[in-house]
Amino acid sequence: MATITLVTGGARSGKSSFAQQMAEGKSERPVYLATARIWDEDFAQxxxxxxADRDQRWENVEEEKQLSKHDFSGKVVLMDCVTLWLTNFFHDCSYQLDEALEAAKAEWQQFIQQDMDLIVVTNELGMGVHPENEMARKFADLQGWMNQHIAAQADTVYLMVSGIPVKIK
Incomplete structure (x- = not known):
């Protein structure tokens, strides 16, 4: 079973940098598990x-959804990030909230069965502006419920505030 550290916070709060430093402190060869699907040129940048923030120490694995198909046993893994991973489920489930949540939770449960040191980055979407349309509100709900699910299983949780990690669990 994975040892889980969750790093959450708002956009540009320092989550990824903090998580990366943590992973580098735990392993000489950490794994960066990238979950992004490239949607446009801005996102590609x-x-x-x-x-560019990572050096040659890092092993990079790109996986949009099926995290559990990779063997990370005995490794320090930085998953960046839950939000992008959930976006892929939400899109592929035709924006059906319940279906996306069920699929993501099922995959998550398989993934964390591995014996790894897992550092997970996520976003706190519910602390910002209220989403203006139905699809955005559904995604904010999806993100919030998945964050709660992961945080309940996490051994440690940090909230990043203006670049400062605040340990909350």
Whole structure:
């Protein structure tokens, strides 16, 4: 079973940098598990910026949804991030909230059966502006419920506030 550290917070709060430093402190060869699906050029640039932040120590694995198909046993794994991973489920489930949540939870449960040190980055969407349309509200709900599910299983949870990690569990 995985040892889970959840790092959550708002956009540009320092989540990824904090999680990366944590992983580098735990392993000489950490794994970066990227869950992004490249939707447009702006997003491709963001991905390239994240890639440039990591050096040759990192093993990079790109996986949009099926995290459990990779063997991470005995490794330190940084999953960045839950939000992008959930976006893929939401899109592929035709924006059906319940179906996406059920599929994501099932995959998550399979994934964490591995004996690994897992650091997970996610976003706190519910702390910002109320979503203006139905699909955005559904996604914010999906994110919030999945965050609760992961946090309940996590050994440690940090909330990033303006670049400062606040340990909450």
């Amino acid at each position: 963001r991905v390239r910026r994240h890639q």
